[in-house]
Ligand code: SF4
């Protein structure tokens with residue numbers, strides 16, 4: 001990424017962070033899904049199919065416009081595999097036209113010099129690729145050996161920030177792979193992050209001493225900003241719950257291919273309201289709702305967004321909020337009767 005573009009992006013980020021600190025009444029980050037289909041079938045993933053069609057461009061543009069109207073700062077396009085969407089460049093361009101930061105999460109398989117140049121032109125600002133292992137196995141083909149040529153193209157042609165995420169825990173066979181992936185990312189001039197994941201059965205178990213050692217080494221190699229923002233990972237690495245306020249459904253939005261707002265990729269169905277009908281009343285309710293899944297959550301981006309408001313506005317459980325609403329309704333009823 002050119003130095004001038006990098007400085008401009010950092011300045012824009014800083015202004016969005018200040019805006020997020022000054023006001024808690026707009027979304028900071030939205031994940032938008034234009035494509036549920038994926039070319040891979042990772043063993044741990046519940047976010048793909050092999051048959052759905054891309055969401056039409058005009059429909060996606062309307063969703064981008066609605067997110068802009070809500071005051072969203074960043075839109076990250078995710079999937080499935082969003083590079084399979086035939087009009088991805090137009091989606092990126094539209095996000096930029098509406099003044100928001102445009103990011104992309106991809107498995108990396110479709111990057112060619114020509115595709116990268118088109119994304120440069122469209123105005124893409126961030127790309128994240130997660131690499132799970134060095135050699136493909138029965139669980140994941142998001143592998144350094146398969147993707148290394150693509151990473152080379154990105155290093156040569158991308159005029160956007162590239163972050164390579166590796167993973168540790170969750171029964172990943174060779175924890176050392178995370179270190180190999182991170183070292184290669186740094187060698188190619190990319191930033192790198194590491195995700196701690198739950199065990200295969202979803203339980204929170206401490207990392208083994210060997211995994212912990214590698215986790216610390218990868219963190220040292222990585223993006224210092226992310227390391228500073230990801231304190232929660234130290235608790236997860238120890239197998240301990242983490243106390244924080246998840247603002248999903250408000251400061252963070254997950255918009256599925258059907259245009260419904262969900263808390264996140266792992267809690268689809270809540271609240272499940274169409275984006276075009278999503279009001280600031282919905283925003284406030286979700287902002288104030290304590291999420292039962294927060295103590296063991298490993299979703300880095302939602303944690304990072306949560307930091308903006310962790311110091312303010314304590315949350316209540318859904319039962320407490322429902323009781324308060326009932327009380328308000330009965331007072332309203334009494335006033336109407338009188
Ligand atoms: S590449 Fe991503 S979306 Fe596709 S199956 Fe793997 S984790 Fe899921």
Ligand code: SF4
Pocket residue numbers: 246247248263264265266267291292293294295297298299302
């Ligand atoms: S705590 Fe994590 S899993 Fe639960 S809603 Fe928030 S982001 Fe999703």
